[in-house]
Amino acid sequence: MKLSLNWIAEFVDLTGETSERIAELLSLHTAEVESVDAFGEGIAGVLVGHVVECGRHPDAEKLSVTWVDYGGAEPVQVVCGAPNVARGQKIAFAPVGTTLPGGLKLKKAKLRGQVSAGMICSERELELSDEHKGILELDPAAPIGALVVDFLQLRDSVLEIDNKSLTHRPDLWGHYGFARELAAILGRELRPLLVLEAWPPGEAGVPVDLEDPDCPLYLGLRVDLGGAPAASPQSIRRRLLAVGQRPVNDVVDLTNYVLHELGQPTHAFDFDKLRGPRIVVRSAAEQEPLRTLDDVERRLDPRDLVIADAGGPVALAGIMGGAESEVGAGTGSLFLESAAFAAARVRRSSTRLGLRSEASARFEKSLDPALAETALRRFAYLLAAVRPQARICGAPASAGAARTPHIRLALEPARAAAILGLPLDRGQVVAPLRALGFGVDDDGGSALQVEVPSWRATKDVTTEIDLVEEVGRMHGYDRIQARPFVAPVVAPWRNPVRELGRRLVDRLAFAHGGHETQGYTFLDSRWIARLGLPESAFARIDNPVQDGVDCVRRDPVPSLLEQAAGNVREHERGMLFELGKGYEPGAVALPEERIWLAAALWRRTGGPADGADSVFGACRVLVEDIARACAFEATAASGAEHSQAPWAHPARAATWSAQGRPIGFSGAVDPRLVEALDAPRTEIGVVLLDLAVLAEIGGGARSAFRSPARLPAIKVDVALALPVAVPYARVEAGLRAAGGKILESLDLFDRFQGGALGAGVRSLAFHAVLRAADRTLTDKDERKFLQRAEQLAEELGGALRK
């Protein structure tokens, strides 16, 4: 919202305060000031000129050649295209070198062969209105060479207020409210608003029916304009211009003036266009049509509140008037509405219709209903000055009553001082409240009795703490000194899932070289389809930020795959991982949340499919290492039936469990999908682990310790040549059984096939360490182990290699 300081100065003396200081005071005490602008500065180069000669352009019918005296040494020749330019006029002249608000910098030019040294400006060129039919004619008394901005008294300081900081303050949606604040802050007098005190005799003669409780009060003033609407005087126009409201005509300008001054919207109907005699405020009928002032044909429904005449709706209550009854050049008589509407009704209707206006922005804040009548009285007062020929047709038509809540609150000064941490005595609590218009009764008891004024009582100030805020902000929060709070020293509850997550994230980054990433929670439904996932498995977004990006992720894998693919061009191999949340729609509306530790790693194709150098093996190692970090062993089940996710490789996939509970997945991604991701010649592997389950199984577990054996070990290498179909795990298990208790460790160190082995045979070679805790092993133990290994090899259809 824009605030004109000249306007505010009509109600409170701002002498001695710079606009920057006022902006700072408001920021510190009332609401956030976003900027301070010097209004009028944009046309500061434009001077009052006198058209001393004016004749036809010899070669252009619509142009005139004039000589303009603007206080320089000699008049200059200026070509002008306006039809209304004439000799003797005082005009707004932009000499060569001036930059106009639109950014146009004037240069000496030739127009159809005639020199033109400057420009005679229209209102639009000066950004004073949309008027561009002709040039702006100034008062004949305007002094030649004076700055137009000064002659029209346009200079003003305009503060831009952050509307969000006014959400709770219905009283601050007009200048008078801010004047009240500044008067209290500066300790100066707030001048009363001048209004028409007594309505002239007579009556409006328009019966009003309130059929809906969402309009508790409706007033309608009838005004005979005594002629067509005309331009407003400068005193009105400059105020509106400063706050960014383009002047239209005196009737519309005055309603806008009252809006910006008091915050109370009013609406002027062309009385003669209303189909009388009665005004009804009611809910709209289903599909009832109304063409609003923005020239949009709208279909309403019973959720909308309308003002209707005998022919149907003429305005959308509190939001916008109808086009049919709009005030125009032919209007001779007004019906000026000023009413109270329920904030929630206006807000819902305007949100649903997508129609926001200056009026709805104010009504939805819960305006003081007492303002409805004040606005009409202020309008009438201003009208008398602006349009003396106009006649108010008696007291306004009226229905309902201004029901302002009557709020009386108890405030303990000691409590206010304690919460704010300011050393305030009783008087220092009372004074700022009174300055803001609160009534304060102090009977000497522990609490003050505070009467909330009507303009703060609709929503804003309802409890004691609201009064504490008033006292605090008036004294200035700036004065509050920081102080640590005192609390018993107790160890806080520790979050086991968060703590484990942190440990595992470190492990993935610093032991495995992964890069922690973050992926979006929303997924494109087309992407979901390409992954082969059913949309029904996802919670959906009603109003997605981007069209189609409306699935809530179940786990981070889809976004990790996209991110991995995006990195392939720059990085041949790498690992991204995310500790992130996923959601599964469940039996209640709130989807079930899971926290996943997920990783995607990639490298160029061409490596082995399995084993230590494969993508699959790298994923496997990640899971095993994470399990070790949680001090448990995880076991994998692999093969086609364990490739559950549609994006997983049909064969190279494994599901993991520990202590009988599933913990997650590892494996390669379907190569067809990787290709579709535009990641050529790349293999991607994925690990997906349920962090909460990891925390439950092993979050607090520690490694077991056994005293290291002191007796010597025997190191044996054993190699088995076996059919390739025999899985490694079967061999390892067999060798472990063969070693029995004395087998301390067993590590695969070599694997090859082909060559001398013959087709279909592969060799697996192990380092085995044999050791017993209670005796020194002998050759006999070694031989026994090797015999058993040989037996195993034969059982598996192969042989021990010697």
Added chain:
Amino acid sequence: MRERLEELRRQGLAALATAGDEAALRALEVRLLGRNGELTAVLRGLGAMSAEERPAAGKTANEVKKELAAALEERRQALRGAALEQEFSGAGFDATLPGPPLPRGTLHPVTRLQRELEDHFSAMGFLIPDGPEVEWEANNFDALNIPDDHPARDAQDTIWVTPPGDGVDPGLGVCLRTHTSPMQIRALRRFGVPLRCVVPGRVFRNETQDATHEHTFHQMEGLVVDRGIGVPHMLHAMHSLLELVFGRELETRLRPGFFPFVEPGFELDARCPFCTAGCRVCKGSRWIELMPGGMVHPNVLRACAVDPDEYSGFAFGLGLSRIVMLRYGIADIRWMLSGDLRFLGQFHA
């Protein structure tokens, strides 16, 4: 025999004297003195000698053996000395060659800041609960004193979750949380009072993305509820946080701010740490708006069955993503969730 031993000694000593390195020495050792070496062969011949000749020949053989062994050792020492001399001279040594490759993983910059803050507040006895990103409308708004028709809902462009279809109880509205503040409700209901906690997390707004706007970003909420809590305590917590984040004390100012779940509500501004005379970050004002906060609204306490006449509290929020951007000088917020290694790979500290 004697001749053979003499010959062996002569040749052996000559060969040892010219052996150029340890490998050559080792080969000579095996050839001369090894189990199948020349000297052994000679010694084997002793058996064929007469008893009279044998002692003298044996003695000579032993002398040759000792002599050769001594020469070998001497040569070995000499070579080792020379090698060390060469090594110590540093010639041919390139200290600038790289070492073995190490894992070079990184943490997301938000994680780094978040951890610093978590540790800071944990040390002061704050607990760090975790809450859902997909949240009940009731927790995100209603319990926070933002009823359905409240204009403050406009300030937070909410992303709504479609009510589930048949067979599922639609219950109340569900949205992606627009702030971490619903955790005030969850934490108070779960842990009761007195309570002090911080909650970092992801929040969502329906905003079109550009360099400074993101629909997904991170915040951290702080909440303290106890007897006798006032504004000075809030201010102290905020100051300690800013000092941690910026590494020094910054001048601050506290001014009014409106958030329906606090009363009074505040905005804390800090003197722009990046300039002395106005810059892009502070838009020339020399102040940057850093932390909203306030005293917990009595209605919020009531919604969590806490008696506002007995307890009071403060809450504050911090935009983690924004602070990360300020700290590292990241101009475009869209990097944060880009997953681009050119971005992520830079955050080693």
